[in-house]
Amino acid sequence: MYELHFPVMLSECIEMLNIKPDGVYIDGTFGRGGHSREIAKRLRGGKLICIDRDNSAIEYGKENFSEFDNVEFIKGDFCNIPELVSEKVDGILLDLGVSSPQLDEAERGFSYMADGALDMRMDRMQKLSAYEVVNEWSFEELRRIISEYGEERYASKVASAIVRSRDKKEISGTLELVEIIKAALPGAALREKQHPAKRTFQGIRIAVNDELGEIERFLATLPDVLKSKGRAVIITFHSLEDRLVKHAFRIAEKPCTCPPSLPVCVCGKKPTLKVITNKPVLPGKDELDKNPRSRSAKVRVAEKI
Numbered sequence: 001m002y003e004l005h006f007p008v009m010l011s012e013c014i015e016m017l018n019i020k021p022d023g024v025y026i027d028g029t030f031g032r033g034g035h036s037r038e039i040a041k042r043l044r045g046g047k048l049i050c051i052d053r054d055n056s057a058i059e060y061g062k063e064n065f066s067e068f069d070n071v072e073f074i075k076g077d078f079c080n081i082p083e084l085v086s087e088k089v090d091g092i093l094l095d096l097g098v099s100s101p102q103l104d105e106a107e108r109g110f111s112y113m114a115d116g117a118l119d120m121r122m123d124r125m126q127k128l129s130a131y132e133v134v135n136e137w138s139f140e141e142l143r144r145i146i147s148e149y150g151e152e153r154y155a156s157k158v159a160s161a162i163v164r165s166r167d168k169k170e171i172s173g174t175l176e177l178v179e180i181i182k183a184a185l186p187g188a189a190l191r192e193k194q195h196p197a198k199r200t201f202q203g204i205r206i207a208v209n210d211e212l213g214e215i216e217r218f219l220a221t222l223p224d225v226l227k228s229k230g231r232a233v234i235i236t237f238h239s240l241e242d243r244l245v246k247h248a249f250r251i252a253e254k255p256c257t258c259p260p261s262l263p264v265c266v267c268g269k270k271p272t273l274k275v276i277t278n279k280p281v282l283p284g285k286d287e288l289d290k291n292p293r294s295r296s297a298k299v300r301v302a303e304k305i
Contacts, residue, residue: 006291007034008095008235009299012281014038016301017233022046023090028078028218030057031099033065039093040068049085053077053123054102077123079217081225088227096215097237098122098205100293106174110205112197115175120201120208130204134171139163149212149240150203157184158200177201202238212240219248223272226304231276237296242280249275249302276301 007013013035019025021044027036030052040048048071050061058075065071076084078094102110102122109119109130120130133142139159147155161184162171171177178197182190190196206212222232236242252273256265280298287294 006100006294007038008291008294008297009281009283009287010034010038012299013093013233013235014042016231016276016281016299017091017093018231019043020046020090024087025049025091025093026051026078026081026085026089027093028081029093029095029099030061030073031095032057032101033061035093035095036061036071037065040065040071043070046070046090047072049074049089051076051078051081051084054099055124056101057099077214079214079221081218082221085225088225088230090227090230092222092226092230092232093235094218094233095235096211096241109174110201112174112178112195112201115173118172118174118177120205122209128208130208131172133204133207134162134177135166145207146200146203148203149206150199150201151239152199152203154185154189155200155203160184174201206240212244215241215244216248219244222248222302223252223304228304230304231301232273232303233299233301236280236298236300242298242300245300246280249273249300252302271305273302274305276303 017025017039019039019042021042023046025039025046026049027039028051030036030050033050036048036050050071051074052058053076055075058073061073074084098110102108106114106116109116118130118134142159142162143155146152146158152158158181161180165171165180171180181197181200185196226232234245236245253271253275255269255271256267257269258265258267277300280300283294283297
């Protein structure tokens with residue numbers, strides 16, 4: 001099955017990870033293991049630890065990576081790497097956002113192109129799903145996540161339409177929600193290239209899975225889990241994710257944070273990371289032709305000092 005999955009910017013990520021054959025590496029978002037397989041192939045005496053909060057991904061890995069004796073699978077959130085992995089590592093790869101298999105399985109509720117239950121949980125063991133968000137959260141909470149996380153400029157209109165609809169009957173399906181969203185948007189928005197429900201679905205999905213919070217918690221501990229010269233390679237898919245990564249890398253690279261007015265440093269801060277990519281690496285034409293889902297991808301890399 002893995003041949004059907006196209007890992008985003010595979011060659012670029014593998015090159016920038018700067019793999020040592022005897023090193024220890026983490027794929028914190030295993031998915032269907034496209035990146036992991038290429039990492040594992042390059043290890044001789046090293047080890048790869050694959051983490052994912054989606055149990056179906058872990059089960060897939062255990063079934064399809066049996067030829068490797070240097071790969072370990074852990075169900076968990078990548079923000080908990082310090083608790084899940086006891087040793088420092090030579091590299092970490094993150095491919096953020098929803099995975100292709102999750103999008104392709106209509107019953108998971110991630111897609112606005114196929115009918116399914118309002119779910120959107122990456123970890124199906126967690127209680128909160130898109131159903132609770134859509135049917136129980138207040139107008140203001142809905143407006144906020146659709147605006148902030150979905151970056152939808154018509155967030156108030158969409159949130160109002162959701163509240164009006166659910167007052168009549170519960171909203172239970174993805175295509176039902178799509179129709180509510182489309183009815184709330186002006187004609188100009190409906191004529192845009194991207195699907196009219198894309199931004200709202202993104203906002204709800206991020207809220208359900210606390211995706212930005214998970215990224216923030218991971219970035220706060222990143223320097224502590226890398227060995228010297230160890231690298232973090234992070235693939236983002238929208239501006240909110242990229243902004244968090246860019247900011248955290250810059251802060252970690254920056255030394256003294258004292259006000260310029262102070263004659264000497266009193267904060268004692270030392271840089272912990274060196275930014276390898278001053279500008280994000282973007283997919284090339286061949287990548288876009290092969291895998292259109294990579295069009296919004298950006299890769300940033302930092303190295304532990």
